[in-house]
Amino acid sequence: MEGIIIVDKPAGWTSFDVVAKIRNLSKVKKVGHSGTLDPIATGVLPVFLGSATKQIDRFLNGDKGYLAEMMLGIKTDTGDADGKTIATVTGKRFTGQEIEKAFEKYRGKIKQVPPMYSAIKIKGKKLYELARKGIVVEREAREITIHKLELIRPEGKRPGSELIAGLVDGWPVPLETDYQRVVFYVECSKGTYIRKLIEDIGDDLGCGAHMTRLVRTYAHPFHLSQALTMETIVTLAQHGQLATVVIKPEEVLTHRSDESERSPLSIGNGEGQRGK
Template sequence: MARRKRGRRIDGILILDKPQGFSSNGALQQCRRAIDAQKAGHTGALDPLATGVLPICFGEATKFSQYLLDAEKAYLATICLGETRTTGDAEGEVLETASAEHLTRERVETAMQDFKGAIKQVPPMYSALKKDGQPLYKLARQGIEIEREARDVVIEAFDLLDFTGGERAFAQVFVRCSKGTYIRSLAEDLGALLGVGAHLTALRRTQAGPFDLSHAMTLEQVQAKGQGLAARLLPIDAGLQYLPRVSLVEQEIEKLLQGQRVNVLNGANSGIVRVARASGEFVGLARASEEGEIAPLRMIANQEG
């Protein structure tokens, strides 16, 4: 006899304003327990130091979390210029110091221009990326450093909001970037370019795809509302609105749910599309060809049982 899963079958998306001091998985588990959900997953980890927008998917919504992982992100960050640390942020040990007394707002803004647009970025050792199945941060804690290949990222905005000069200068910045961008690496690279070193002292994610802080709830609010929050979750496709929608009749949807392809006589946009019933109910994602053929990609499971 199959063991019954703990928790309720709940589908939808919660936008959490992750508090400082929690890992993304730790915050996720707190929310899962508060709502009493069987299954949950987050869409893009935030370091314990960081706060802000963390979309959490429950139930069938976890099938589509990858499409939120791919979305652009926005951050508010504070960079300390004149001090490098082992982890690239305030939690690490001091490695080197250098006076940042000579830096001006104009000099920092000029240097920041070099990082806008498409750039190459080397991921930090203190990251969740894996080498032979082992997270890099675990190797880093053992004093092991391995060569990391530079990755292509896009920095759409890197703006200086405030600057405080001194032996240790502080730059408050706004960043909008593509997936896979490490703000710690951006801070370190800026410090290296300025010749004084740098590390991150604060980080707050303000946006992840279509979701921003106006959609977010604190962990305290989630725990206070508890199981009653399940009825107020965002729909499964809330983060997929940028994809074109194709409405199909019930017979065509049934074929897709069985893994079969269907032909739509009037054609459809090529690429990934949202599939919906005539009522507008979302049933999954499919890949459409220019010839009008639609193949299932990720479909919502039958809710019976």
């Protein structure tokens, strides 16, 4: 069995957990993935089997799309809800216009300092290994591109994509609390850390922030509409049908997407089928 399975990674699983499970189900020794997702995140995770693993590098440079939720007023050590609270600011609430103003500086080409909780290596050590020991080191800012950064809640645009609209509708609007939740959609280049983007926006607003939800809706050229849940993958494997959902790399590489396919989940007046 050789090719690519597009997985909708469940929350709580590491990307390695998904690879290990598919390796066990497929009985294929060589299995890998492109584009690591944090355990808290869900969504598109391309998994490569057999000789297709040689093609992983060809898929790493593609743009990504995410639906994200952040909580203003609470900072954590990891930048997401899995971390420990390190600072709080209560009672601050912002209008959609104020949040939109904070978004402006992050559109286009920007410099982003990678978070300490990341797999980037400095002097042979992964940053998250140092962070777990309480060690913070200087990191060099990297150039990334934010193609789109669009506010959904509060007072933002209604998603034009039925897929994104459905995802947002599944995220209940919380009752009024000391901490405000903000939902947005972002399309970005490889190497963009959404956790860090959220932390930086929170700092600009003067209250701090952390990521509470993240769905990768798109990982060029793969869309969330193509992705299979782990439950479906397990069922297919049990019935000897896993090979029926494996995509051949050459089928993907010979397909040149146009701009509308690159960003199928735009918030505007809704092109799109769902993706990433």
